[in-house]
Amino acid sequence: AQTVTQSQPEMSVQEAETVTLSCTYDTSESDYYLFWYKQPPSRQMILVIRQEAYKQQNATENRFSVNFQKAAKSFSLKISDSQLGDAAMYFCAYRSAWDLNRDDKIIFGKGTRLHILP
Amino acid sequence: KAGVTQTPRYLIKTRGQQVTLSCSPISGHRSVSWYQQTPGQGLQFLFEYFSETQRNKGNFPGRFSGRQFSNSRSEMNVSTLELGDSALYLCASSLVQGAGSKETQYFGPGTRLLVL
Numbered sequence: 615a616q617t618v619t620q621s622q623p624e625m626s627v628q629e630a631e632t633v634t635l636s637c638t639y640d641t642s643e644s645d646y647y648l649f650w651y652k653q654p655p656s657r658q659m660i661l662v663i664r665q666e667a668y669k670q671q672n673a674t675e676n677r678f679s680v681n682f683q684k685a686a687k688s689f690s691l692k693i694s695d696s697q698l699g700d701a702a703m704y705f706c707a708y709r710s711a712w713d714l715n716r717d718d719k720i721i722f723g724k725g726t727r728l729h730i731l732p
Numbered sequence: 733k734a735g736v737t738q739t740p741r742y743l744i745k746t747r748g749q750q751v752t753l754s755c756s757p758i759s760g761h762r763s764v765s766w767y768q769q770t771p772g773q774g775l776q777f778l779f780e781y782f783s784e785t786q787r788n789k790g791n792f793p794g795r796f797s798g799r800q801f802s803n804s805r806s807e808m809n810v811s812t813l814e815l816g817d818s819a820l821y822l823c824a825s826s827l828v829q830g831a832g833s834k835e836t837q838y839f840g841p842g843t844r845l846l847v848l
């Protein structure tokens with residue numbers, strides 16, 4: 615079964631600085647997708663970034679980028695020029711590329727709460 | 733463009749009752765997925781629908797069911813409610829383009845269900 619681990623329950627970063635959130639996963643599949651989601655205090659979940667496992671190039675979305683290491687099964691999120699609006703819970707997620715009626719089709723990590731210090 | 737809407741936003745039920753939650757996706761999105769979020773279990777995948785067909789289902793008991801209509805609106809139903817079903821239920825609509833190379837996904841605000 616697939617697992618997703620976020621080892622940092624909480625992190626803080628100074629405004630305008632760069633922060634990296636860690637995520638490791640375990641799978642025996644070769645084809646899958648990885649995601650980072652942001653959930654601010656409003657609880658509105660937002661897709662931050664998506665990575666296809668078969669693509670070696672790291673995904674980027676403006677100030678957000680990932681470091682995808684497939685062999686190491688690592689998928690970290692880097693936030694550059696941190697802003698107060700980045701304060702939120704961040705979830706790493708794995709999604710199998712196959713349509714399956716299994717509970718590990720989509721797996722979320724426990725989340726990392728990110729604080730931005732003014 | 734209107735976002736993903738979920739109704740109702742808040743719901744209080746008692747054990748043994750049943751509940752139906754609704755999700756209207758973004759226009760043009762044919763994929764709808766449902767998630768349960770609780771403090772103890774975190775985020776868990778419930779099911780995914782695409783063009784009225786259930787494509788994937790998480791490991792939830794048969795009390796949890798769903799469906800999708802021809803207009804892509806989706807409902808999930810929980811029968812014989814238990815205290816542990818108290819949660820925030822999130823719905824997301826997705827559009828995949830370019831043979832899977834680009835995915836747009838938006839979440840609704842959620843339905844907060846409290847079972848007494």
